[in-house]
Amino acid sequence: MESSEQPQPHVRKGLSVDEYEPKSMSRAEFQLLPRNSQKRVMKKELWENRAEEYKEKQRQKNRDIKRRRKERVRQGEAAPRRKPEDQTRTAHRIVIDMDFDEKMNDKEISSICAQVQRCYAANRQALKYVGLHVTKLHERCRQRFDSALEQHAGWSTEHVVLEDKEYVDVFDKNELVYLTADSPNVIEDLDPKKVYVIGGLVDKNRYPRLTLDKAEAQGIQHAQLPIGLYVQMASRKVMTVNQIFEMLLRFIDVGDWKTAFTEVIPTRKL
Template sequence: MMEPAEKPQDPPVSVTKTGPSVDTYQPQTITLAEFRSLTRNQQKKHMRHELWASQAEEYKSKQRQRNRECRKRRNQRLAQEAAETGITAHQRKKQRLQAQVRSGHCIVLDMDFEDKMEEKEIKSVCSQVMRCYGANRMASKRVDLHVTQLHGKIRERFETAMDQHVGWSEDHIVMRDAEYIDMYDKDKLVYFTADSPNVIDVLDPEKIYIIGGIVDKNRYPRLTLDKAEAQGIGHAQLPIGKYIKLSTRKVMTVNQIFEMIVRFVDHGSWKTAFQDVIPLRKFKEGDIEANDDENDDDDENNNEEEGDDDDAEKDQVVEPTQDIDGAGSDHK
């Protein structure tokens, strides 16, 4: 259902104060003279991309192995639970779906950014849509999830490499090639963007909340905020800073934003939602107590809906952004 890479992981190489230095770095794809002619920031970016490229395959392989191990542990746990309770994993999933209720909240994933993404970024954002669908199925209170502006290469990918979406329940996701501005009352629309000065504390069931479906590595600052302002609709950001101290900017992937919203709808606590979803590496030291075992449990639980699609695993591993190491995409 969703791709097996549950949470974006740290990239294989991070350029930090203790990492490689541009002063001693030997470039691989350009001459040293060309490298020295670049600005300091350009040198850092070029070095980071070369380091990533040199270790990307090894990193992807480790990620796939980790996902396989998570699935193996989960299957062993489910087999033990089935032996003890007499309830199989399939029966338990069926019971959970039968107990699930509709929350009344509506979330839109705006996919109208295909022309601003490269091929691997399109693959990544499609994988993130899969994860949103899975999170909605796992929730005790599902939201109305709509994917809009589904056309071009994004639609093509869903119809080919990710054709399993044809079996997705419309209770958990509706995909269409339409513009949200034509689907809903304009006064009810609110675009989530990290650049908005407006911070929400509660979700209004009368509002339609929009998440920008883009992976752009910060090439387009204020993209979704500018779009919201041009359309004359509302905009806001989640109250992350009120509850959590982060060591990085409040920029998240599409599915992280969606999962935080679903967790909040389920439990009514922003702090719990943020702590459950935001990768631990983004927290400032001492702000939260957690451990790797908890992360593994989350991985295994998420894999319950996913399957063994290695292509989906590969899609989720992309180069780090300049602002958040290891993030697959930026929520604008």
């Protein structure tokens, strides 16, 4: 919910207390109140009315999303939602490091939050799902999650854990591997004993080496995915957070990088 979409106390221009029909008391009781109290009651009731209208609008929006999704599933354009009992939890753990708030403008903050949401949805849908940790959430992203993406309140903690802490305070440093396109090391396999970190950043290549420098400063391992070994890229091999996450999920599921890359990388990039 955007803050600009918040319901505002709405008093119809020209609506005076003399013509107002109160909801919480009779007209006679209302008329006995001092003028200021009448105005306060009228404003409060109109506000409540607006808030209820707004909530109903939101409920209708959600119903429409569900209905459209059902329709897409019926037409074979979307996969049916996976039931928790059809999924298997693997030992793999993946972190999205959100400690980059101040490096992004508002549009990029919305974009990174939407990408995290897609990661959650992919984990919720995968046959084999991983332990997904979103660490060091700062104020702007938290606000975005709490407002525009308010459905995150219903996220299953089995499929995502939101942490205020930095990943080095959650996991053993020796287990951590920072994934970054700038690393000279190339990953061959995913070790379930390791924790793979993805930089939660949308930067349009403004900050090359940012995550590599961070990993080096923290003294943790780093590596890039073996994209160039399996597919020919039309541009640089820097992917978005959700693309990297989806590639990891697909690799864990099928055990084959080529499939993981070709399924996830948009064809225009190949």
